[in-house]
Amino acid sequence: YVYSRPPPWSDTLPTIFVITPTYTRPVQKAELTRLANTFLHVQNLHWVVVEDSPRRTNLVSNVLEKAGLNFTHLNVETPKSLKLGLSWIPSHIPRGTLQRNLGLHWLRDSFSNTAPPEGVVYFADDDNTYSLELFEEMRYTRRVSVWPVAFVGGLRYESPKVNPAGKVVGWKTVFDPNRPFAIDMAGFAISVKLILEKPHASFKLEGVKGGYQETSLLKDLVTMDGLEPKAANCTKVLVWHTRTERPTLVNEGKRGFTDPRVEV
């Protein structure tokens, strides 16, 4: 089967590097499929898919190969516990962290700081919903751009607070609005140039308070007044933090009923 090709690559358009952590569970293939269907519309998109897995799986390899997108397929497993001397302590590394950092590492490995490609990095979880408009908003990010995100923080949406001069001056959130960056992972993009300029900026692995993951990266890259508000000065919702229900597989029973060779 031949998927619809993405729009032809342009030498003049900035590239959007989308970093998606993903992990094996029943809905994985569905999530990646509908993501691919969205990304196939976006010109100059390079999908960096990072599996939380000791090995790259056939399932993900096949989805990526069939889709027809420009992609890079990586993997790194989040340890369930960490060795501390002779003992093991439970690891509290939030899901996706190691994978996102590996994506950043790949970028830094692939491109030189002296001749950075025009482009932007965006962290796209595999269960969110993205409008096509979002990608055009983020494409020309100079340093770090931001916009509203639906269905986070117990609200219809959270949003950066933008003053009449077009500067971000705070955060419209109920949950901890005093965080340095009270914004969801899906609510910002970083220019590749900045990522390469600051090679030590990455997501902190341990000891990160709930809701501070994004801050742990952004604080080393930008200050609030350096943020670029997008989506009509942060008045439009172009991305939704949807979550997919876990399917009830009650009828599979203990040993599994369906043929495991039929991929789902």
Added chain:
Amino acid sequence: PRRRPEAALPTIYAITPTYSRPVQKAELTRLANTFRQVSRLHWILVEDAAARSELVTRFVAGAGLPCTHLHVPTPRRYKRPGLPRATEQRNAGLAWLRQRHQHLPPPQPGVLFFADDDNTYSLELFQEMRTTRKVSVWPVGLVGGRRYERPLVENGKVVGWYTGWRADRPFAIDMAGFAVSLQVILSHPKAVFKRRGSQPGMQESDFLKQITTVEELEPKANNCTKVLVWHTRTEKVNLANEPKYHLDTVNIEV
């Protein structure tokens, strides 16, 4: 030898019932992103509403594919848990198709299927269903309490059902597991989804037995061994921090 002219690509009609809730726009957006990759797809969106909503109207205007926007409200008495949903909306989609083609000479070839707004569709599925002559069927992932359900196929014919629930149904298949040619819909003008006398879980079966037989079914997706559509469901969103009354200075659509 003379060259035969290329047959026109059959149009795929996707009938999608939809209803207002926080994730509606997100669901329609990602569905549109999929449908826009499919050539000759005509989207029939039917709101469960007494009038067209502004949200869906605006959405349709910018959807980027041929779209028909209908609406019909579900009668209150049918809004009880356990009762089939979207019956009136699917029937409205069927009625529109029948109305539109009642005066046209031999109708353009077409295939219709019922696309709920929270399912996930691979692009390959559309290629499979486009060649439907009468009624085609295929596996559905993540339904019936199983990784997948599927028709059982022998020698290219459906001989049974691999399902987690009531395999004794005449057509033990999910709404997302079949497509019907436009010709069959037009030649069976009375075939609709029933309310009266229908048991829960029998919607698909009651509908299909009005228009086809198990013997006639065309198995797709490699003799029904590949999963090309998933019955995904989206979590209800947590809006616990929304204030009781609108407090923001702007009105932002989500």
